Amino acid sequence: xxxxxxxxxxxxxxxxxxxxxxxxxxxxxxxxxxxxxTYAGNLENLKDIADxxxxxxxxxxxxxxxxxxxxxxxxxxxxxxxxxxxxxxDRSITDPLAFIRTNVFGTCNLLNAAxxxxxxxxxxxxxxxxxxxxxxxxxxxxxxxxxxxxKYDPHSPYSASKASSDHFVRAYLDTYGLPVVISNCxxxxxxxxxxxxxxxxxxxxxxxxxxxxxxxKGENVRDWLWVNDHARAIDxxxxxxxxxxxxxxxxxxxxxxxxxxxxxxxxMDRKLGRAQGESAQLITFVKDRAGHDLRYAIxxxxxxxxxxxxxxxxxEEGLEKTVDWYLSNQEWLDNVTSGQYQKYYxxxxxxx
Ligand code: NAD
Ligand code: DAU
Numbered sequence: 397x398x399x400x401x402x403x404x405x406x407x408x409x410x411x412x413x414x415x416x417x418x419x420x421x422x423x424x425x426x427x428x429x430x431x432x433x434t435y436a437g438n439l440e441n442l443k444d445i446a447d448x449x450x451x452x453x454x455x456x457x458x459x460x461x462x463x464x465x466x467x468x469x470x471x472x473x474x475x476x477x478x479x480x481x482x483x484x485x486d487r488s489i490t491d492p493l494a495f496i497r498t499n500v501f502g503t504c505n506l507l508n509a510a511x512x513x514x515x516x517x518x519x520x521x522x523x524x525x526x527x528x529x530x531x532x533x534x535x536x537x538x539x540x541x542x543x544x545x546x547k548y549d550p551h552s553p554y555s556a557s558k559a560s561s562d563h564f565v566r567a568y569l570d571t572y573g574l575p576v577v578i579s580n581c582x583x584x585x586x587x588x589x590x591x592x593x594x595x596x597x598x599x600x601x602x603x604x605x606x607x608x609x610x611x612x613k614g615e616n617v618r619d620w621l622w623v624n625d626h627a628r629a630i631d632x633x634x635x636x637x638x639x640x641x642x643x644x645x646x647x648x649x650x651x652x653x654x655x656x657x658x659x660x661x662x663x664m665d666r667k668l669g670r671a672q673g674e675s676a677q678l679i680t681f682v683k684d685r686a687g688h689d690l691r692y693a694i695x696x697x698x699x700x701x702x703x704x705x706x707x708x709x710x711x712e713e714g715l716e717k718t719v720d721w722y723l724s725n726q727e728w729l730d731n732v733t734s735g736q737y738q739k740y741y742x743x744x745x746x747x748x
Contacts (some may be wrong), residue, residue: 397422397635402473404430404506405457405480407437410526413627414477415442419451421631426450428471431480432457438737440728441588457655458502468513475522476510477634478503484592485554489686492553499557500564507568511598516572520710523576523635525565529646530555531580535687537617541695542580544642551687577637579629582694584622585714587721591732594618595715597724598657600729602664602675607704612684614654617691621647622714625707632705644704646694650709651709656680659712663719709714 406415406429419427430438433455438725445451456463458480462736480502482488482495508521514521533549548563552554566573587598598608629645637643651659668675699705709717722729731737 397475398424399519400426400471402428402430402467402476404476404478407431407439407441407453407480408726409434409441410434410485410584410623410626411479411580412438412441412588413586413623415451416445417624417631418477418666419445419448419629423450424464425451428452428454428467428473430454430456430458432466433738434482435738436483436590438588438590438732440731440737444516445721458506458620459497459506464505465507468509472511473688474520475524475741476506477524477526477630478506479526481558482554483735485552486592486685488552488557488653492557495553495557495688496560499554499659501558503561504564507564507574511568511572511574514574518573518575521575522634523568523574523637524630524637525562525576525578526630527562527578528555528558529580529582529644529692529694530689531559531562531694532580534723535691537691541693542644542646543695544580544644544698547634551689555689557688563640566640575639577633577639578642579633579637579699580642580694581629581693582619582621582647584626585620586718587725588728590625590717591729593657594653595620595660595718598660599664599719600733602661602678603668603723607680608661608675609655609680609682610654610657610679611682611688613681614652614657615690616653616688617650617693618653618656619646619693620649620651620656620711620714621645621707622709625709628708629699629705632703633699634701642720643699644694644696645705646696647707647711648694648696649707650691650693651711659715663715667719667723683705 405411550559
């Protein structure tokens with residue numbers, strides 16, 4: 397594998413795992429990680445690979461109309477893996493415009509720069525857009541799944557912005573022939589997950605004996621996938637997926653929120669030497685999220701049968717590993733919750 401690949405959002409949760417996988421697995425690639433380092437971007441996630449010769453970090457914003465074409469001109473990218481986004485549903489409810497700006501306009505700005513830089517000669521080029529299962533809306537408790545043919549029906553400003561970006565990606569294929577590929581993935585969990593999302597928030601609160609907020613009655617269902625398995629899927633699709641296709645990625649692993657929280661409490665009690673049942677007393681039912689999607693469940697059979705990917709880890713094992721990671725990376729958690737990590741990157745990155 398040779399060439400220069402742009403990965404956007406590589407300082408975030410999933411992006412950092414994707415960057416690490418590509419930088420360490422493919423020494424022939426030059427990986428440029430472009431990230432604006434918003435509150436969700438943290439270069440501490442990548443400190444183990446920061447000095448590798450095939451890795452470059454660039455601080456920049458995907459919405460910048462002047463800077464993005466310059467970046468394409470400077471690095472002559474062969475491919476793009478686009479993960480940068482505003483990603484938290486609750487934030488999208490309080491600040492929808494930020495989501496439109498980054499997820500819709502930012503994606504279009506990248507698409508346009510790729511189209512112009514590649515000058516309509518798309519041989520050997522690929523624009524991979526990383527999206528979410530939330531674009532499909534919500535399922536009932538009826539045993540159905542999201543497939544690649546499920547009609548788009550987003551409900552939150554976040555999912556509407558991701559759906560819109562998906563449409564623009566397809567429009568660039570249909571209108572200009574830009575060689576795109578899209579994946580829509582279910583909920584990820586694992587190391588480096590920002591503790592505003594359910595699993596790391598619960599781990600952090602249990603550890604600190606703080607209330608665990610469960611929205612509504614905790615009956616909503618999510619399909620959880622280990623983040624490293626998502627990164628492996630992205631690797632597979634980037635290299636072997638067919639241009640113009642969409643691939644669903646999921647864990648085939650549905651959990652009601654409340655059952656998941658009880659499971660986490662049980663694991664944490666065991667690991668922290670607390671009496672079983674102690675942490676569950678922290679569970680606090682709070683006002684439901686507006687427009688809260690009831691159930692997500694992914695049918696990933698296309699990816700499994702056509703490209704041979706499958707999840708590598710059982711959920712219980714993944715949760716144990718995740719809890720272990722948070723318990724042995726207290727400094728990361730402290731830095732993130734105190735805002736200290738923003739100081740870390742002020743001194744660590746080089747403007748290129
Ligand atoms: P994250 O919020 O942890 O990270 C997002 C990263 O993008 C951060 O490093 C942030 O600094 C960067 N970023 C934000 N705005 C930017 C901008 N304007 N310019 C440049 N960089 C910017 O998100 P995540 O959970 O890692 O999600 C990554 C991608 O995967 C997103 O596109 C998301 O929609 C998608 N996705 C996430 C999940 C999940 O469970 N977390 C599941 C499916 C799909
Ligand atoms: O499905 C993929 C999506 O998964 C991604 O596209 C998003 O970027 C990612 O954030 C995630 O979205 P969710 O809204 O499903 O994740 P979150 O961790 O915010 O919430 C998971 C479930 O837990 C959801 O039903 C809401 C609930 N919840 C969440 C929080 C933060 C609570 O009950 N309490 C909480 O405090």
